[in-house]
Amino acid sequence: MTAKLETVGLAKTYRETPALLPTDLRVAAGEFLTLLGPSGSGKTTLLQMIAGLVEPSAGQLFIDGREATQEAPGKRGIGMVFQSYALFPHMTVWDNVAYGLRMRRLPKAELGGAVDAALAMVKMQAFGQRFPTELSGGQQQRIALARCFAFRPSIILLDEPLGALDKKLREHMQLEIRRLHQELGATFIYVTHDQDEALTLSDRICLMNQARIEQIGTPAELYDRPATRFAADFLGHSNLLDGLVKTLPDGRAALRIGNRLVPVAPSADLPASGQACLLVRPEAARLTAPADGALAGTIREVVFVGSDTRAIVSLGNDNGAAADVDFTVRCPRNLSPRVGETVGLAWDHARATLLTR
Ligand SMILES: Nc1ncnc2c1ncn2[C@@H]1O[C@H](COP(=O)(O)OP(=O)(O)OP(=O)(O)O)[C@@H](O)[C@H]1O
Ligand SMILES: [Mg+2]
Numbered sequence: 008m009t010a011k012l013e014t015v016g017l018a019k020t021y022r023e024t025p026a027l028l029p030t031d032l033r034v035a036a037g038e039f040l041t042l043l044g045p046s047g048s049g050k051t052t053l054l055q056m057i058a059g060l061v062e063p064s065a066g067q068l069f070i071d072g073r074e075a076t077q078e079a080p081g082k083r084g085i086g087m088v089f090q091s092y093a094l095f096p097h098m099t100v101w102d103n104v105a106y107g108l109r110m111r112r113l114p115k116a117e118l119g120g121a122v123d124a125a126l127a128m129v130k131m132q133a134f135g136q137r138f139p140t141e142l143s144g145g146q147q148q149r150i151a152l153a154r155c156f157a158f159r160p161s162i163i164l165l166d167e168p169l170g171a172l173d174k175k176l177r178e179h180m181q182l183e184i185r186r187l188h189q190e191l192g193a194t195f196i197y198v199t200h201d202q203d204e205a206l207t208l209s210d211r212i213c214l215m216n217q218a219r220i221e222q223i224g225t226p227a228e229l230y231d232r233p234a235t236r237f238a239a240d241f242l243g244h245s246n247l248l249d250g251l252v253k254t255l256p257d258g259r260a261a262l263r264i265g266n267r268l269v270p271v272a273p274s275a276d277l278p279a280s281g282q283a284c285l286l287v288r289p290e291a292a293r294l295t296a297p298a299d300g301a302l303a304g305t306i307r308e309v310v311f312v313g314s315d316t317r318a319i320v321s322l323g324n325d326n327g328a329a330a331d332v333d334f335t336v337r338c339p340r341n342l343s344p345r346v347g348e349t350v351g352l353a354w355d356h357a358r359a360t361l362l363t364r
Pocket of ligand 2: 050051052
């Protein structure tokens, strides 16, 4: 199947420093793909090369199967929304939305209908005659979205569009953006460094790190089966236990952590020796009697988070580990862990992931 959008070896270098290493990416028609990653990982650079605002140093871009690497931005059928809403302050909301349509020479007879439809889509019909300064941040961002959707682009690029909004409004707008994606049926590429936002919105997440793609997959794939320590650490809360891979006398694999040997689930790519890291999510772990756990520790802190309680267990002294590592366990409401208590830590081996990279 032809991808809606494809990059082949697309790369950007500024003064010999790579902003994006050669990158291959395929995005399906109608997909919601999120570029997630820390600051400086190349998200905006990739997005702007797709939009045609930054010229690639190497590689190619294909839209609907045709090469678009050198195509003018206005010819690509791409709409863009930025963190700064970039509304024209001297124009009314209505004229702001109409602006892009006029630029694209939409016939006058169709203009009114298209602007009204775009304003209706973001529930801002009543605000057409206001000026941007007379709107809240969330309302301004809705207008920026309406302005982009008005000309019905088939690809919409959004670069941290909710970055300037407070948490509550951001969460509300995330649901709005999801609804708009479904209504429009367009392909969305969305940049954020907020993992919760990425998990909420995306069909797939493209995790970026140091100018390249670290891992790409559905939110569940990235959360349940991260391929690297970086991916495990970046998405969700992680307990990462570093140790040395050992083979037990009975042939089973184990990880030496401090003075403990922790059995690990057999896996095809498990090396016979060397450093590895075991990922255990807080919800896959449980507290036990000290002698019954794979590891033991002392409860350092108990945090009530509303839906459940988190016990933060300090591992250092009880396992002879060199560094004092914290291990978080999600506890059911009926359990009341106490600070200072010595506990064992157990988990379902099938839900723990061994990482060698
Ligand atoms: N015009 C430029 N000139 C020189 N270096 C640049 C330029 N634009 C970006 N860079 C560098 O390229 C790298 C990637 O930048 P980019 O803006 O793509 O990161 P980002 O992932 O969007 O980060 P953020 O989350 O902070 O927005 C950074 O190291 C940045 O300093
Ligand atoms: Mg950026």
